[in-house]
Amino acid sequence: MRMTSIPPCLALVTVTALMLTACHSSSSTAGSPATPASGGSAGSDSTTPTTAASDGTAGPASTSPSAGASAPAIVVCTVLPTSQAASLSGVTLASSREQDDAESNAYRCDYFPASGSGGFSVSVTVVGGAVAYANSLQTDTIAGAAEHVAPLTGVGDKAFTAHDGVRAVFGDRMIYVAGLTSDPPAVAIIKALQATLG
Numbered sequence: 001m002r003m004t005s006i007p008p009c010l011a012l013v014t015v016t017a018l019m020l021t022a023c024h025s026s027s028s029t030a031g032s033p034a035t036p037a038s039g040g041s042a043g044s045d046s047t048t049p050t051t052a053a054s055d056g057t058a059g060p061a062s063t064s065p066s067a068g069a070s071a072p073a074i075v076v077c078t079v080l081p082t083s084q085a086a087s088l089s090g091v092t093l094a095s096s097r098e099q100d101d102a103e104s105n106a107y108r109c110d111y112f113p114a115s116g117s118g119g120f121s122v123s124v125t126v127v128g129g130a131v132a133y134a135n136s137l138q139t140d141t142i143a144g145a146a147e148h149v150a151p152l153t154g155v156g157d158k159a160f161t162a163h164d165g166v167r168a169v170f171g172d173r174m175i176y177v178a179g180l181t182s183d184p185p186a187v188a189i190i191k192a193l194q195a196t197l198g
Contacts, residue, residue: 077096077097080189105127106124107123108123108124118179124197129170140164152166157171161186165177165186
């Protein structure tokens with residue numbers, strides 16, 4: 001049998017091609033993120049945290065929320081019914097209307113008196129409330145240098161009053177009451193709402 005010699009450059013190209021093929025096939029089988037978890041879809045949230053499974057492959061973290069999940073929605077008009085809002089505020093109310101922004105995790109109820117004027121609103125930011133509180137404090141302090149901006153004690157982790165209402169933060173939840181003419185009814189509403197929400 002006659003042996004032919006392979007030129008060194010062809011041997012190098014052949015070995016490199018074989019190595020690339022081997023590397024590509026092993027990386028596409030172990031822990032490939034292209035295969036969604038059961039019940040998921042290829043278009044699911046790619047930012048879901050992962051943990052290492054027992055076989056060394058990556059899988060969805062057991063403690064992470066499902067893709068697209070956010071904090072539970074709050075229907076403020078239900079949690080704080082018109083009759084309770086009227087009792088706490090001292091305003092004779094005729095109706096209420098829910099005005100939610102689920103995308104920013106902010107839920108609001110507007111309360112309307114029979115006269116059509118003098119209503120107020122109550123909103124709850126369920127995620128990111130601490131940041132929203134800090135931003136509001138900074139904005140109100142800058143914009144309202146001549147206005148009344150003052151800390152409040154006895155409600156929430158932190159609270160302040162400004163020309164546009166009273167805000168209190170409980171962990172990462174912020175409750176904001178706007179449109180009342182004095183602070184004590186707003187504080188009473190915030191305390192009652194936080195007690196109900198837990």
